[in-house]
Amino acid sequence: MxxxxxxxxxxxxxxxxxxxxxxxxxxxxxxxxxxxxxxxxxxxxxxxxxxxxxxxxxxxxxxxxxxxxxxxxxxxxxxxxxxxxxIRMQVRSIGEDGKIWINTDSFLPTVLIGHEVKLFSEDPEKPGEYRCLEGGTVEALGAIHFSDPAQRSGEKGIKKEQIYLDLQIHGDNKKQQVENLGVRPGDSIIFDRPIREGFSPDTFYGAxxxxxxxxxxxxxxxxxxxxxxxxxxxxxxxxxxxxxxxxxxxxxxxxxxxxxxxxxxxxxxxxxxxxxxxxxxxxxxxxxxxxxxxxxxxxxxxxxxxxxxxxxxxxxxxxxxxxxxxxxxxxxxxxxxxxxxxxxxxxxxxxxxxxxxxxxxxxxxxxxxxxxxxxxxxxxxxxxxxxxxxxxNHPRLDNARPLDHQGCEAPQSDDE
Structure with missing residues (x-):
C-alpha cells in the first residue's frame, strides 16, 4: 500500500x-x-x-x-x-426545594458544574418505558457570591455530596413538581454533548x-x-x-x-x-x-x-x-x-x-x-x-542472547 x-x-x-x-x-x-x-x-x-x-x-x-x-x-x-x-450520574434523592441530588460515579465533581445533561426516567405507570428529560444543568455552589473565600481561591474543592441537578424548578410545591414528572431515585443522567470536529486537524472532542x-x-x-x-x-x-x-x-x-x-x-x-x-x-x-x-x-x-x-x-x-x-x-x-x-x-x-x-x-x-x-x-x-x-512459543528468557554496549551514535533511519 x-x-x-x-x-x-x-x-x-x-x-x-x-x-x-x-x-x-x-x-x-x-x-x-x-x-x-x-x-x-x-x-x-x-x-x-x-x-x-x-x-x-x-x-x-x-x-x-x-x-x-x-x-x-x-x-x-x-x-x-x-x-x-x-459512566453516568444517578438520581439519589429529591429535595423539598426541587433540587435533584445525584451520585457522580466516576466523574470528578469539579468537571460536572454547569453542564447540560439528559435524565432518563422509567415511567412509574408503565414499567419498561423510558422518558427523556432535557434542559437541566449540574450544579453545586450556585453563584460565586455564596461561596466561602477558600472555594473562590481554589483552596477548597467540591464534595461529591454537593452535586445536584437543577431543573429550574420554582413556585409552589417544588418537590412535588419533580415527583409529578415521575423522576425517582436510580434514574440515569448523562452529558448532553455530541462529538464535534476539533480546531486542530484530524481532532474531535465531546463526551x-x-x-x-x-x-x-x-x-x-x-x-x-x-x-x-x-x-x-x-x-x-x-x-x-x-x-x-x-x-x-x-x-x-x-x-x-x-x-x-x-x-x-x-x-x-x-x-x-x-x-x-x-x-x-x-x-x-x-x-x-x-x-x-x-x-x-x-x-x-x-x-x-x-x-x-x-x-x-x-x-x-x-x-x-x-x-x-x-x-x-x-x-x-x-x-x-x-x-x-x-x-x-x-x-x-x-x-x-x-x-x-x-x-x-x-x-x-x-x-x-x-x-x-x-x-x-x-x-x-x-x-x-x-x-x-x-x-x-511462549518467550524463553533463558534463551536470551548477550547484549554488549552499542556506542553513542544514533542509528540511521530509513528516511536518511
Missing part, C-alpha cells in the same frame, strides 16, 4: 466520521446499553455481515457479538472487545469517547474483514460488552460463554504527554496523533503482541507501547477474570480529558488501530496451526 493510500495517514472520510458520531451519541449508561448495541451496532452489523455470520445476544446484559463462524469451536477463536457502557470509540473501531475492523472476504482459519468474534465501567463484568461473561483462544480489548488510553500535573510521575510518553497503543506487561501476551507489532511495522502503521503493570484497566482482562485460557492484550487510542465532557481524540490514531487490527487478524489467519503456535 502506498503512503498516499494509507487511510491512517489521511483525514477520516465524512461518512466514517458520521458513523463514529452516531455510535458515540447513543445514550448507553451502565446497565442501559441497548441504545448503542441494539439501536446502532446490531443493524450496522447486519448491513454488511456476509451470509453465515451471526450476531449473538445475551439474557443478562445488552452485549452483542458478531461471529464469523458460529458454532465452529474447532477453529482458533479470536475475540475483539469494545464496551458500550458509559463519552470512552468507550464508544472502541466499539466503533471494533465494528470497522469487522467491516473491513467482511469486505476482504472473511477469514479461513480464525473464527473472529467482534464483541460489544457492557458493565466495563463498574468492573469488566460484561466482557467476562462474553469470554466465559464463548471461550476465545485469544482476546484483544479495544479501549481509549491516556495522552500522558498532554496530561497536566503528572511530570514527576514519569509516565511513558503516549501522545495523541502518534498512533494506536498496545499494552505491554500484566497479562498481555507477548505472542499476541508480536503479531500486532509485526503487522503494524509491515504496513508502516504507527504504534506506541503502553506499560500497564498489573492490570490493563480494560476488557483485555476478560479472559483472566472469566478463568478462560486465552492469550490476551489491549490496544487503544490516546485521548485527553478522559471522563469529562470534553474528551479529545485524533482520527488518525483511531484509523491506525482499525487497520492495525485488521492486518493482525489477516496475519493470524495465515499462520499454520495457531493452537500449537500459542501453546509452544
Amino acid at each position: 502506498s503512503q498516499s493510500q494509507a487511510p491512517w495517514k489521511q483525514p477520516m472520510p465524512a461518512a466514517q466520521f458520521s458513523l463514529m458520531r452516531d455510535i458515540l451519541a447513543a445514550p448507553s449508561p451502565v446497565g442501559l446499553e441497548a441504545a448503542m448495541t441494539y439501536g446502532v451496532l446490531k443493524p450496522h452489523f447486519e448491513r454488511f455481515a456476509p451470509k453465515g455470520w451471526q450476531v449473538h445476544q445475551f439474557k443478562g446484559n445488552a452485549g452483542i457479538v458478531l461471529d464469523t463462524h458460529p458454532g465452529r469451536d474447532d477453529m482458533f477463536k479470536l475475540m475483539l472487545i469494545g464496551h458500550a457502557d458509559k 463519552y469517547l470512552d468507550n464508544g470509540l472502541g466499539c466503533f473501531a471494533t465494528a470497522e475492523v469487522a467491516r473491513l474483514i467482511a469486505e476482504a472476504g472473511g477469514t479461513d482459519s480464525v473464527r473472529v468474534m467482534f464483541a460489544i460488552a457492557s458493565y466495563e465501567e463498574i468492573g469488566r463484568f460484561g466482557s467476562r461473561v462474553l469470554a466465559g460463554e464463548l471461550k476465545p483462544d485469544a482476546l484483544i480489548g479495544v479501549d481509549v488510553n491516556h495522552d500522558y504527554v498532554a496530561a497536566p500535573g503528572i511530570g514527576d510521575k514519569r509516565m511513558q510518553p503516549l501522545e495523541m496523533g502518534k498512533g494506536f497503543t498496545m499494552s505491554v506487561g500484566s497479562i498481555a501476551s507477548e505472542q499476541l503482541n508480536r503479531v500486532i507489532a509485526q503487522a503494524a511495522k509491515a504496513n508502516d502503521i504507527p504504534l506506541q507501547r503502553d506499560i500497564v503493570g498489573v492490570d490493563t484497566g480494560t476488557d483485555g482482562m476478560a479472559g483472566v477474570l472469566a478463568s478462560v485460557d486465552c492469550a490476551a492484550t489491549s490496544i487503544g487510542f490516546p485521548i485527553r480529558n478522559m471522563h469529562t465532557i470534553s474528551e479529545t481524540g485524533n482520527t488518525r490514531d483511531v484509523l491506525a488501530a482499525i487497520h492495525g487490527l485488521t492486518h493482525a487478524i489477516q496475519a493470524l489467519d495465515k499462520m499454520p496451526d495457531l493452537d500449537r503456535a500459542f501453546l509452544d
Whole structure:
C-alpha cells in the first residue's frame, strides 16, 4: 500500500466520521446499553455481515457479538472487545426545594458544574418505558457570591455530596413538581454533548469517547474483514460488552460463554504527554496523533503482541507501547477474570480529558488501530496451526542472547 493510500495517514472520510458520531451519541449508561448495541451496532452489523455470520445476544446484559463462524469451536477463536457502557450520574434523592441530588460515579465533581445533561426516567405507570428529560444543568455552589473565600481561591474543592441537578424548578410545591414528572431515585443522567470536529486537524472532542470509540473501531475492523472476504482459519468474534465501567463484568461473561483462544480489548488510553500535573510521575510518553497503543506487561501476551507489532511495522502503521503493570484497566482482562485460557492484550487510542465532557481524540490514531487490527487478524489467519503456535512459543528468557554496549551514535533511519 502506498503512503498516499494509507487511510491512517489521511483525514477520516465524512461518512466514517458520521458513523463514529452516531455510535458515540447513543445514550448507553451502565446497565442501559441497548441504545448503542441494539439501536446502532446490531443493524450496522447486519448491513454488511456476509451470509453465515451471526450476531449473538445475551439474557443478562445488552452485549452483542458478531461471529464469523458460529458454532465452529474447532477453529482458533479470536475475540475483539469494545464496551458500550458509559459512566453516568444517578438520581439519589429529591429535595423539598426541587433540587435533584445525584451520585457522580466516576466523574470528578469539579468537571460536572454547569453542564447540560439528559435524565432518563422509567415511567412509574408503565414499567419498561423510558422518558427523556432535557434542559437541566449540574450544579453545586450556585453563584460565586455564596461561596466561602477558600472555594473562590481554589483552596477548597467540591464534595461529591454537593452535586445536584437543577431543573429550574420554582413556585409552589417544588418537590412535588419533580415527583409529578415521575423522576425517582436510580434514574440515569448523562452529558448532553455530541462529538464535534476539533480546531486542530484530524481532532474531535465531546463526551463519552470512552468507550464508544472502541466499539466503533471494533465494528470497522469487522467491516473491513467482511469486505476482504472473511477469514479461513480464525473464527473472529467482534464483541460489544457492557458493565466495563463498574468492573469488566460484561466482557467476562462474553469470554466465559464463548471461550476465545485469544482476546484483544479495544479501549481509549491516556495522552500522558498532554496530561497536566503528572511530570514527576514519569509516565511513558503516549501522545495523541502518534498512533494506536498496545499494552505491554500484566497479562498481555507477548505472542499476541508480536503479531500486532509485526503487522503494524509491515504496513508502516504507527504504534506506541503502553506499560500497564498489573492490570490493563480494560476488557483485555476478560479472559483472566472469566478463568478462560486465552492469550490476551489491549490496544487503544490516546485521548485527553478522559471522563469529562470534553474528551479529545485524533482520527488518525483511531484509523491506525482499525487497520492495525485488521492486518493482525489477516496475519493470524495465515499462520499454520495457531493452537500449537500459542501453546509452544511462549518467550524463553533463558534463551536470551548477550547484549554488549552499542556506542553513542544514533542509528540511521530509513528516511536518511
